[in-house]
Amino acid sequence: MSRALDAVRPEIRKLRAYTFAPVPQGLRAKLDFNEASADVAPARKAEVLARVAARRWALYPEFGAPRLREALAAASGRSPDEVVPGNGSGEVILAAMSVLAGCGGTLLLAPPVFSLYYQMAALVGARVAEVPLAGPAFALDEDAFLAAVAREARPVPLLCSPNNPTGGTVPLAFVRRLAAVAPVVLLDQAYVDFAGEEDDARILLDELDNLVVFRTLSKAYGIAGLRVGYALARTPLAREVAKAVLPFSVDVGAEETALALLADRAGVAARTGEVARERERVAAALRALGARVAPSRANFLFFVPPGGDAPALFRGLRERGVLVRELVFPASSATPSAIRVTIGTPEENDAFLRAFEEVL
Numbered sequence: 001m002s003r004a005l006d007a008v009r010p011e012i013r014k015l016r017a018y019t020f021a022p023v024p025q026g027l028r029a030k031l032d033f034n035e036a037s038a039d040v041a042p043a044r045k046a047e048v049l050a051r052v053a054a055r056r057w058a059l060y061p062e063f064g065a066p067r068l069r070e071a072l073a074a075a076s077g078r079s080p081d082e083v084v085p086g087n088g089s090g091e092v093i094l095a096a097m098s099v100l101a102g103c104g105g106t107l108l109l110a111p112p113v114f115s116l117y118y119q120m121a122a123l124v125g126a127r128v129a130e131v132p133l134a135g136p137a138f139a140l141d142e143d144a145f146l147a148a149v150a151r152e153a154r155p156v157p158l159l160c161s162p163n164n165p166t167g168g169t170v171p172l173a174f175v176r177r178l179a180a181v182a183p184v185v186l187l188d189q190a191y192v193d194f195a196g197e198e199d200d201a202r203i204l205l206d207e208l209d210n211l212v213v214f215r216t217l218s219k220a221y222g223i224a225g226l227r228v229g230y231a232l233a234r235t236p237l238a239r240e241v242a243k244a245v246l247p248f249s250v251d252v253g254a255e256e257t258a259l260a261l262l263a264d265r266a267g268v269a270a271r272t273g274e275v276a277r278e279r280e281r282v283a284a285a286l287r288a289l290g291a292r293v294a295p296s297r298a299n300f301l302f303f304v305p306p307g308g309d310a311p312a313l314f315r316g317l318r319e320r321g322v323l324v325r326e327l328v329f330p331a332s333s334a335t336p337s338a339i340r341v342t343i344g345t346p347e348e349n350d351a352f353l354r355a356f357e358e359v360l
Ligand SMILES: Cc1ncc(COP(=O)(O)O)c(C=O)c1O
Pocket: 033, 034, 087, 088, 089, 090, 091, 114, 160, 164, 188, 190, 215, 216, 217, 218, 224, 227, 228, 229
């Protein structure tokens, strides 16, 4: 066994596995994963299941997922050649990272940010350089970020907008500035459906041939359980990213579901609008209770509770059946710990606020 473990790359041996505690029984509100609050309607599920049943399961999905690429392209105002679908956006982010930053490139991150990026960087053999978000609003330090791009030999900036876990967005004007100096820019827009059109970077693809935008159907479209995400980039770059995605990574069930939901843009817009309204209501309530809440354009809020003891609040909420995400940062940081709470249904949000008041 030890010989086998010696064969594991040292950076993987050092890596802590990405794990989560089992979900406790009897939860009142599961607000820890930024999933959609409402499930896909039973009638829509039945319709999709009938279509999946009519497909031949013995066969691999159609190579290159042409129907899905066409639907995603139509939803994005781009051409199908510019779409790289995958098994969730996680798969296409890993693919792009591998193609662009693998084997010795430097991924530039602005933490706190989605922790899976660090895992992926280790997997593809990329270094990580960090430019932390600054100030009470957790804003990107644009000058420091550009300076880091200039300093690194093979810089690959990866920004998340809206950012998980803080919820803030990167101005498109900055993406333009960054693309002018960096060889390539990766922009994760998993949550952009909850923000405004002014945050949607797809519009930049006309002018920038070195931008890759990642999107997902896991959040606003509510199918985290079925795994469809995609990258958008101009055709030559999209073709390179696609080389690192395994063939047939979107199965027929996920594909049929995505096709059905992409045809219902109005339904998605209604749901994201509702989430945005609830987000502002919950943020106002948290502020009234003394929490320091970062401005969010996503389906979650990032806040420091009054007194600053996020781990105690996390435990208190959990005892009351409300699951949120606890974030713990290095003791030296200005914000040692915080909570990220997903915006749920109005009832779940009320349950969260009631439990929050009780714990206080
Ligand atoms: C910022 C961000 N990017 C990407 C993902 C991956 O989403 P998926 O693989 O479900 O598309 C997540 C999931 O939580 C996320 O928060």
